[in-house]
Amino acid sequence: QLESHILNFVGRTAMDIKGLGEAAIHSLIEEGCITTIADLYHLADRREELIEKGIIGKEKNTDKVLTAIEASKKNEPQRLLTGLGIPGIGRTAARELMLHFGSIDALAKASEEEILAVRDMGEISARAIVQYFRDPASQKILESFRASGVNFTLENTGLVDEKLAGKTFVITGTLPSLSRKDAATLIESHGGRVAGSVSKKTDYLVAGEAAGSKLQKATALGIAILDEAGLMALVGQSDT
Structure with a gap:
């Protein structure tokens, strides 16, 4: 384990x-x-x-x-939060939590009710977060991170604007010039959210070559499909 x-x-x-x-x-x-x-x-x-x-x-x-x-040690705190292994807290949830609370310390002091105010945060995840930060073994680990100089505070949100605020994207396939990581960063910098799987809550699927089953599911659900150029146009970076 x-x-x-x-x-x-x-x-x-x-x-x-x-x-x-x-x-x-x-x-x-x-x-x-x-x-x-x-x-x-x-x-x-x-x-x-x-x-x-x-x-x-x-x-x-x-x-x-x-x-x-x-x-x-200089990584953004959402990376540290993702790595702690709290059930249900992956990359996307960790980013939302850090954008909301601003630091690991502020999150550690938060109640379940305060955590539930974060976008897409459910009761099970909120409870898991509170339990983690209240656990003496976890507190000892966090103090060790702090003593080592690991970053706990979000200095730069990376937000350029909020053109994509409230929109959820899924990225699949190989895009012409952007890696999936770059595409996710672009979406998040404009306030959007990137999820790993297609669901009824997905607003856009960004699809490249060999998109596969995610494209099929998005099509079946009637979700808007974007290529790389479409994504760039959506954030106002189109060459046209």
Whole structure:
């Protein structure tokens, strides 16, 4: 369970710490270097041991991973929140929560009622958040993050305007020039929300090549389909 938790924590949708694969994480746990996700930020203190035992790799690879861990401290707090492993709190929910509360600390003090005021937040998720932050083990992990200098505060919302406010998008297939991550960032910068799956709540499907089953479902539900050019036009970045 710890191994899968750490894999999710270092993954692309959470803290995005490159170079820490399953084998390295397994070795770090086996050697007692990691007992919680917060221990990742204390690995630099064990650099010599890591190199000597080859737990992550040779010196060059170890330093590369330690540098990536150090850089991740500056990530936006929604990445940290995503990586905590709170049930139901993925990338999209974490962003909504940070836009609303502004910091991990403010969220940690929030009541279920206050959390329910956040867009698309349900009772089960709100309860899970409160339970997580009230748990002494979680509080200890958060204090360790804080002591390591991990960012808890949203400094830049990334919002350009709110042209897409209240609209939910799903992205599928390969777009001509935007990666899915870039497309999601573009949508969110204009106030839109990006979900992972198509539902009746979806307003737009942004579809590229090999769109597959999501395109079929969106079509069946009568959801508006956009290509990359259509998305750009929607946010006012059309060349035409």
